[in-house]
Amino acid sequence: MLQRFLDPATLASISGLDLVAKTVVDGFVAGLHRSPDFGFSQEFAEYRAYSQGDDLRHVDWNVFARTDKCFLKRYRGETNTQLLILLDTSASMGYGSHSVHKLDYARFVAASLCYMANVQRDAAGLIVFDEDVNNYVAPSTRQGQLFRLLHAIEKAEPGTRTDFAKPFVHFQNFLHRRGIVVVLSDFYEQPETIIKVVEPLRYRGNEVILFHVLDPQEIAPKFREPVLLVDMENARESLEVSPEYAHNEYRRRIDAHIEGLSSQARGAGLEYFLMNTGRPLDEGLREYLAVRKGRF
Amino acid sequence: MGFLTPWFLAGALAVGLPVWLHLLKKHKTTPLPFSSLMFFERRTQSSIKHRRLRYLLLFALRTALIVLIVLAFAHPYIRRQPSAPARSNEITVLALDNSLSMRAGQRLEQAKQAAKSMVAGLHPGERAQVLAFGSRVQAMSEVTDDHAPLNAAIDAVEPSDARTSYAELARSVRSIAQSIHLPLRVHLYSDMQATGLPSNFNDLRLNAAVRLEPHPVGGNASSQAPGNFALENVVAPRRVYDGKKTRVLATVAGFGTQKTTRNVSLLLNGRVLETRPAEVPENGRATVEFFSLEVPYGRNKGEVRLDAPDALDADNRFFFSVERADPRRALFVHEAGPARDLLYFKAALEASGQAAFEIDPATVAQTANLSPAKYAFVVLSDVGALPPAFENQLRDYVRGGGSVLVALGHMSVGRAKVPVSGDPIEGTRYAGREGELFQTAAWLDPSHPSILKGAHWDDVKFYQAIRTAPASARVVARLADQTPLVTDQQMGEGHILVFASTFDNVANDFPLHPSFVPFVQQTARYLGRQDTGPASVLVGSFEELRDSNEKGAAVDVVDPKGARALSLDEATKAQNIQFTMAGFYDVRRPNGRNELVAVNADRHESDLAPIPPETLALWQNTASGVANGGEAASGEQKPLSLWWYVMVLVLALAVAESWLGNRHLSEDKEAAV
Numbered sequence: 001m002l003q004r005f006l007d008p009a010t011l012a013s014i015s016g017l018d019l020v021a022k023t024v025v026d027g028f029v030a031g032l033h034r035s036p037d038f039g040f041s042q043e044f045a046e047y048r049a050y051s052q053g054d055d056l057r058h059v060d061w062n063v064f065a066r067t068d069k070c071f072l073k074r075y076r077g078e079t080n081t082q083l084l085i086l087l088d089t090s091a092s093m094g095y096g097s098h099s100v101h102k103l104d105y106a107r108f109v110a111a112s113l114c115y116m117a118n119v120q121r122d123a124a125g126l127i128v129f130d131e132d133v134n135n136y137v138a139p140s141t142r143q144g145q146l147f148r149l150l151h152a153i154e155k156a157e158p159g160t161r162t163d164f165a166k167p168f169v170h171f172q173n174f175l176h177r178r179g180i181v182v183v184l185s186d187f188y189e190q191p192e193t194i195i196k197v198v199e200p201l202r203y204r205g206n207e208v209i210l211f212h213v214l215d216p217q218e219i220a221p222k223f224r225e226p227v228l229l230v231d232m233e234n235a236r237e238s239l240e241v242s243p244e245y246a247h248n249e250y251r252r253r254i255d256a257h258i259e260g261l262s263s264q265a266r267g268a269g270l271e272y273f274l275m276n277t278g279r280p281l282d283e284g285l286r287e288y289l290a291v292r293k294g295r296f
Numbered sequence: 297m298g299f300l301t302p303w304f305l306a307g308a309l310a311v312g313l314p315v316w317l318h319l320l321k322k323h324k325t326t327p328l329p330f331s332s333l334m335f336f337e338r339r340t341q342s343s344i345k346h347r348r349l350r351y352l353l354l355f356a357l358r359t360a361l362i363v364l365i366v367l368a369f370a371h372p373y374i375r376r377q378p379s380a381p382a383r384s385n386e387i388t389v390l391a392l393d394n395s396l397s398m399r400a401g402q403r404l405e406q407a408k409q410a411a412k413s414m415v416a417g418l419h420p421g422e423r424a425q426v427l428a429f430g431s432r433v434q435a436m437s438e439v440t441d442d443h444a445p446l447n448a449a450i451d452a453v454e455p456s457d458a459r460t461s462y463a464e465l466a467r468s469v470r471s472i473a474q475s476i477h478l479p480l481r482v483h484l485y486s487d488m489q490a491t492g493l494p495s496n497f498n499d500l501r502l503n504a505a506v507r508l509e510p511h512p513v514g515g516n517a518s519s520q521a522p523g524n525f526a527l528e529n530v531v532a533p534r535r536v537y538d539g540k541k542t543r544v545l546a547t548v549a550g551f552g553t554q555k556t557t558r559n560v561s562l563l564l565n566g567r568v569l570e571t572r573p574a575e576v577p578e579n580g581r582a583t584v585e586f587f588s589l590e591v592p593y594g595r596n597k598g599e600v601r602l603d604a605p606d607a608l609d610a611d612n613r614f615f616f617s618v619e620r621a622d623p624r625r626a627l628f629v630h631e632a633g634p635a636r637d638l639l640y641f642k643a644a645l646e647a648s649g650q651a652a653f654e655i656d657p658a659t660v661a662q663t664a665n666l667s668p669a670k671y672a673f674v675v676l677s678d679v680g681a682l683p684p685a686f687e688n689q690l691r692d693y694v695r696g697g698g699s700v701l702v703a704l705g706h707m708s709v710g711r712a713k714v715p716v717s718g719d720p721i722e723g724t725r726y727a728g729r730e731g732e733l734f735q736t737a738a739w740l741d742p743s744h745p746s747i748l749k750g751a752h753w754d755d756v757k758f759y760q761a762i763r764t765a766p767a768s769a770r771v772v773a774r775l776a777d778q779t780p781l782v783t784d785q786q787m788g789e790g791h792i793l794v795f796a797s798t799f800d801n802v803a804n805d806f807p808l809h810p811s812f813v814p815f816v817q818q819t820a821r822y823l824g825r826q827d828t829g830p831a832s833v834l835v836g837s838f839e840e841l842r843d844s845n846e847k848g849a850a851v852d853v854v855d856p857k858g859a860r861a862l863s864l865d866e867a868t869k870a871q872n873i874q875f876t877m878a879g880f881y882d883v884r885r886p887n888g889r890n891e892l893v894a895v896n897a898d899r900h901e902s903d904l905a906p907i908p909p910e911t912l913a914l915w916q917n918t919a920s921g922v923a924n925g926g927e928a929a930s931g932e933q934k935p936l937s938l939w940w941y942v943m944v945l946v947l948a949l950a951v952a953e954s955w956l957g958n959r960h961l962s963e964d965k966e967a968a969v
Contacts, residue, residue: 092331095329186332188331188334218331229330229333229336230327230328231333233331238333239333239336241336245336250336254335
């Protein structure tokens with residue numbers, strides 16, 4: 001029943017990204033019957049009263065000495081997985097045929113992933129790019145990292161055109177540890193070029209997930225009459241399009257593009273997931289978790 | 297090609313609607329930001345062009361649809377040649393005019409010869425029929441392709457004294473064409489007399505399947521008609537009642553004649569009584585008066601004859617019958633004392649000179665020993681109580697067919713009942729003799745025989761009138777206050793005519809007015825059942841042979857040739873007879889009322905002027921598609937309405953437009969999904 005709250009339009013009405021992320025992830029996790037566990041790390045979590053059978057090694061003897069009571073000291077579990085989100089903020093991501101445009105949706109996804117990584121004690125980082133790198137938050141598990149990430153995500157606005165080559169060469173400099181790399185983009189480029197640029201990220205042992213964010217109108221455009229389409233990344237470029245073409249030829253070509261990107265991504269060992277902005281967010285998270293599972 | 301209602305073509309302006317829809321109201325292209333044009337190409341324009349082409353096709357269909365609807369309302373037609381097979385089984389009709397005018401010269405013989413040569417020229421298998429027509433059309437043969445019966449039928453056509461009626465011929469031809477459902481080719485052999493045309497030209501119209509080919513005989517239609525004199529009319533009395541010499545007036549007419557003098561003779565029973573010259577002006581008329589007609593008792597054959605022969609001899613004789621009889625007696629019953637009413641009534645009755653009735657006056661007291669049966673009618677002038685025996689006899693007399701005229705005055709009021717009829721008297725209407733206090737006759741029934749002529753009673757003043765309550769009487773005249781003035785009541789076979797005032801110039805001043813004389817004379821003729829027919833009738837007119845109570849009794853009619861006009865069966869059953877030839881018909885009725893009827897041909901036949909050629913051409917054209925002349929008929933055309941064809945085309949276009957329009961709509965819908 002909580003799924004209905006994951007409707008993009010509903011989420012858009014929630015003001016803060018942290019609340020959006022919490023709503024999405026908590027609801028999602030509760031649905032999966034998973035909860036964060038406690039593990040061994042340097043980060044203190046809480047005290048708990050000793051009960052019979054508990055391992056005496058975890059007893060905080062300093063407390064016992066002062067209070068004469070046995071308390072167990074607990075620490076947050078810690079992994080060495082790192083999540084790096086690459087958020088495309090090119091002008092085309094600003095397109096939306098309904099209340100939530102693609103960049104909003106991508107931000108919801110990014111925020112949710114960051115929140116989930118934070119809950120999972122994963123180090124999360126963010127790179128915002130269009131034709132250049134616009135913002136970078138280095139992956140970390142430090143306290144306050146989530147808010148830094150959310151702040152950076154909130155600041156992301158549609159920029160100029162997409163150029164995968166330049167920023168992606170740059171990204172490799174930021175990847176020091178192996179982890180999970182999530183790319184959120186509408187991928188308006190030839191599949192070969194995209195794969196060619198993204199593939200090197202895998203070489204360092206990263207799992208790479210491509211979230212292909214598309215508006216329903218981009219997947220199956222519905223025009224009642226001939227329209228003059230203006231390219232959002234290049235306002236000088238425009239084209240008159242008939243409903244018949246959009247209905248037939250364009251669909252065929254976008255389907256071919258999606259299929260080509262999907263197959264080539266899998267061929268290159270990349271995970272690919274098509275995110276329709278008209279659909280709930282949890283599908284993207286499920287995809288992430290499927291990859292994340294092997295990372296504990 | 298033409299249009300029956302071309303004003304509807306103005307509706308073609310509605311073509312502007314699709315023009316506006318398709319060409320002027322262009323589709324606006326909405327600029328729409330889109331994420332990337334990566335998957336769009338320039339060639340997509342062609343798709344729009346293709347779509348526009350289809351829009352143009354839809355535009356053309358809609359424009360054509362409107363134009364065709366407008367065309368259908370304009371009712372287009374074309375003239376087309378009649379199909380050849382339609383004329384292949386054509387029937388030839390040979391119509392021969394045998395009217396009186398065909399007796400002029402050798403006209404009928406010429407017509408017969410021409411008709412025979414036409415029969416000889418018929419192709420084998422070509423069928424024909426012979427008709428003879430005057431005032432009526434007579435089929436002389438069946439429709440046959442055998443020449444022998446056709447020639448025999450032509451020979452059998454006899455000259456008649458009837459009048460030409462082209463309208464009757466046209467009606468018969470229309471009837472034949474409708475009954476046999478085959479095209480007719482009518483060959484008309486006639487002198488084309490202009491007087492044979494009907495007053496309404498529409499009566500001459502022919503069916504589309506009829507072709508008329510006139511063959512004028514007795515000279516070209518455009519040539520001058522021969523001059524002809526005719527005795528147009530003779531005025532003679534039907535009956536005379538005394539031995540005095542009677543006046544006969546004859547009118548001589550000249551048709552296409554020069555000024556000349558002709559001798560006119562008066563004959564009675566074959567004997568010439570008098571011959572007088574008549575100076576007839578050019579194309580004019582002259583009247584001749586004879587004062588020598590002295591009629592012996594009985595029925596006499598009178599004749600006026602024009603001596604010199606001319607183009608048509610048959611109209612130079614005019615027959616009339618005249619009968620000499622004693623005047624009949626009528627009983628006038630009045631109260632004892634000065635009988636002013638008798639004076640006025642008798643003076644009025646004898647005013648015409650030929651008194652058909654003689655008045656026998658009698659006081660009420662004298663009636664006790666009288667029998668009314670021997671009188672033509674009885675007048676009861678303001679009488680009080682009648683002897684009961686006489687009143688009973690009067691009632692029987694009326695029931696048996698006699699008639700009574702009752703004048704009501706102050707004597708009648710005392711009795712409170714109208715004599716004989718017994719209708720109650722309601723009271724008396726009085727008016728003073730001074731000032732304006734009098735009544736006038738406000739309403740008269742001009743159809744009643746008593747009022748038929750001289751119905752001008754406007755200035756007659758009625759000072760006293762007796763109001764009665766007639767149960768079933770016909771009110772003939774009313775006073776201004778609606779009091780019935782004259783009523784006519786049938787009792788048995790007879791009539792009781794009640795005049796609600798007197799004839800004595802006291803209760804009214806009616807006897808002093810000119811309208812009194814015709815009233816008295818007409819009433820006397822009506823009550824005395826005196827036949828007032830003319831001295832002669834026209835050929836073609838009818839005569840009644842018997843009353844309703846004379847069924848089964850034989851009537852003997854001898855025609856002018858001396859032959860019996862009726863068969864034995866007809867003699868006992870025929871109600872009337874039509875006189876078909878000029879001369880004297882001797883009619884002997886079962887009640888012993890014998891009559892000599894003089895019959896004359898219609899003098900319209902005397903004018904031999906032919907129909908103008910343009911009128912003849914107009915008649916031929918009443919059969920649509922018939923052109924002038926026989927050979928030119930091959931080029932005749934018939935208008936064919938294209939309305940239905942256009943409407944079928946409109947239907948087809950509407951279906952095509954709906955289909956194409958739906959396709960566009962479905963594409964739009966598909967795009968909208």
